[in-house]
Amino acid sequence: MRITYKGDYALKAVLDLALHYKNSRVTIPEMAKRLDIPAKFLEQVLLDLKRGGFVESRRGKVGGYLLARPPAQIKLGEVVRFIDGPIGPIACVEIKYRDCREIYGCVFRKIWQRIAETTSGIIDNITFEDLVKEVKAKKEGLVYTI
Amino acid sequence: MRITYKGDYALKAVLDLALHYKNSRVTIPEMAKRLDIPAKFLEQVLLDLKRGGFVESRRGKVGGYLLARPPAQIKLGEVVRFIDGPIGPIACVEIKYRDCREIYGCVFRKIWQRIAETTSGIIDNITFEDLVKEVKAKKEGLVYTI
DNA sequence: TGTATACTCTACCAAGGTAATAGAGATTAT
DNA sequence: ATAATCTCTATTACCTTGGTAGAGTATACA
Numbered sequence A, B: 001m002r003i004t005y006k007g008d009y010a011l012k013a014v015l016d017l018a019l020h021y022k023n024s025r026v027t028i029p030e031m032a033k034r035l036d037i038p039a040k041f042l043e044q045v046l047l048d049l050k051r052g053g054f055v056e057s058r059r060g061k062v063g064g065y066l067l068a069r070p071p072a073q074i075k076l077g078e079v080v081r082f083i084d085g086p087i088g089p090i091a092c093v094e095i096k097y098r099d100c101r102e103i104y105g106c107v108f109r110k111i112w113q114r115i116a117e118t119t120s121g122i123i124d125n126i127t128f129e130d131l132v133k134e135v136k137a138k139k140e141g142l143v144y145t146i
Numbered sequence C: 001t002g003t004a005t006a007c008t009c010t011a012c013c014a015a016g017g018t019a020a021t022a023g024a025g026a027t028t029a030t
Numbered sequence D: 001a002t003a004a005t006c007t008c009t010a011t012t013a014c015c016t017t018g019g020t021a022g023a024g025t026a027t028a029c030a
Helices: A005-019 A028-035 A039-051 A076-084 A107-123 A128-139 B005-019 B028-035 B039-051 B076-084 B107-123 B128-139
Strands: A055-058 A064-067 B055-058 B064-067
Touching (some): A005 A028, A005 A039, A005 A064, A028 A039, A028 A064, A039 A055, A107 B005, A107 B128, B005 B055, B005 B076, B028 B064
């Protein structure tokens, strides 16, 4: 697996919306400036996130984006998978993959699957609420390291 | 991190040599056929592995490749890093990377680092001797799953 | 010393993905 | 009306990956 810029931007965008949850809508230029992301690129990322059901939008004046679900109900892993695809470090970890006629019995595949599992175990156990809390704690100077 | 075909081939090549350790040299066409890898591509992979100090070679008749070190002294992680680069799922996990002026305090970076650490923890604790044992056990019908 | 065998090196190429950029179109508040 | 805002489709430049090609060098052995 590899986190692309698009994936990175998507996560930051969702976090940004999570930090503004229940308050105001956030516009693309506003967010682009705050996160230092090319506005036209962020635009596409947000469109994707909308198609994925993570965010909602409103056009016209007073328009902008907002989270489709509460931050506590959005896991990091969901966003990562939706934007950057499956978690495994190599294609053959997919369940569908059945074309492995490796003479040495796929000894590596098991390892890649283990890595995919532990990786999933991390990103599927972190919600955007967790991140919001962390950011807010940092702002207040209560810096702690997990 | 992403395991490329080149990385995949490299690991299989080293395993193949590990299985022939202390016996004979293995030629490129022979290995290419056994592992089902394009010979000219495997050629380049083996050259790289040689530059990395993993394998040795001998030209001419009775030439071929052999492992530079005993299988027990070659970790999976070494080969992966040498061929496919650093382990993290995104560039910003590198220690050298210092250009992170993310307003929300790099909350994601810490997560990528954790993933990189657990991944390293897996591939740096498996040697090619372990894999050789596993393959041999499988051959004898003693199939066990870790 | 010739020759077959095998590794070495450099260059090249096609396909696909990534990270943008551009611009016209649709919607909404005032 | 009009300004602000999201929506959609193309296009671009660049890079990586996976693979191919071919000439060159070293070695064993008859």
